[in-house]
Amino acid sequence: MSESSVPQADTSLADVHPADMPETDIAEEGGEGDLVVDGISKRFRTGRTDVHALDNIHLHVRPGEFVCLVGPSGCGKSTLLDIIAGLTRPDEGEVKADGQVVAGPHRHRLVMFQESALFPWLNTLGNVMFGLKLVRGLTRRQRLEIARSHLRLVGLEQFARANVHELSGGMRQRAALARALAPDPRVLLMDEPFSALDAMTREQLYGDLQRIREQRRKTIVLVTHNPREAVCLADRVILMSSPPGRIRDEFAISLPRPRDINTAEVAGYASRITMALRSYNDPELEA
Ligand SMILES: Nc1ncnc2c1ncn2[C@@H]1O[C@H](COP(=O)(O)OP(=O)(O)O)[C@@H](O)[C@H]1O
Numbered sequence: 001m002s003e004s005s006v007p008q009a010d011t012s013l014a015d016v017h018p019a020d021m022p023e024t025d026i027a028e029e030g031g032e033g034d035l036v037v038d039g040i041s042k043r044f045r046t047g048r049t050d051v052h053a054l055d056n057i058h059l060h061v062r063p064g065e066f067v068c069l070v071g072p073s074g075c076g077k078s079t080l081l082d083i084i085a086g087l088t089r090p091d092e093g094e095v096k097a098d099g100q101v102v103a104g105p106h107r108h109r110l111v112m113f114q115e116s117a118l119f120p121w122l123n124t125l126g127n128v129m130f131g132l133k134l135v136r137g138l139t140r141r142q143r144l145e146i147a148r149s150h151l152r153l154v155g156l157e158q159f160a161r162a163n164v165h166e167l168s169g170g171m172r173q174r175a176a177l178a179r180a181l182a183p184d185p186r187v188l189l190m191d192e193p194f195s196a197l198d199a200m201t202r203e204q205l206y207g208d209l210q211r212i213r214e215q216r217r218k219t220i221v222l223v224t225h226n227p228r229e230a231v232c233l234a235d236r237v238i239l240m241s242s243p244p245g246r247i248r249d250e251f252a253i254s255l256p257r258p259r260d261i262n263t264a265e266v267a268g269y270a271s272r273i274t275m276a277l278r279s280y281n282d283p284e285l286e287a
């Protein structure tokens, strides 16, 4: 695809990616990525089932902090992330981003999913440029420059022209990360972004994400069911259990960075977290 054929703003695509959301609820000036989850509860009622997905969740994520939500499948991690993103409405409680109540999606809170959700009809560069439509007032040249610099940041500059189907799983997630970072959001929300990758690719991305995070400081909330991954990446690991989905405990991780997931220190924290998570499902183990 030639540069001139990289798509321009096209509102017909507006319904297909959560990043492509209008600027809705936060003024440009304001805080710096502070997140307060205040008393969130959520039920899903469908037919005869009634799932109490989240019960009275309180969480404060400070500007620039990296928090991991960890817990078994079904404990409400994705629901909580979607509520923070403004994609799902809670039944009770509210989320405040930089002091303002979250009423919908916003370019300062972008989400990255397990599957990269790249547009197959755009090349790598086009996908990153697409995310930049969220930023008002950029010329095409500026979008191109910002997109290129973010492809460099994630090590994909050689693949700017590649089609999505030519990229490996790890490269797709790198491209998705570049797309999420390019609009310079204050908060990056990541839902199991590495779960579909093989172990070696995943470990590379842990290193990349730590390096990138040093360069582009963001508030990050990452969801995972993998305690080691959480310890490797987070300043603070939040432990959840269900049903109903609740926060049970938190661990501050004070290990130096960059962290290698294969070290004894990471394993030590992770095993304590695993034991705690197990105990929530087995009352006899609970202290
Ligand atoms: N849109 C929905 N409709 C009905 N039930 C849902 C919906 N989304 C999530 N749930 C239910 O809410 C609970 C929490 O789901 P989820 O947040 O996806 O958990 P996790 O991400 O921790 O695996 C699960 O029991 C799930 O089946």
Ligand SMILES: [Mg+2]
Pocket: 077, 078, 079, 191
């Ligand atoms: Mg989930």
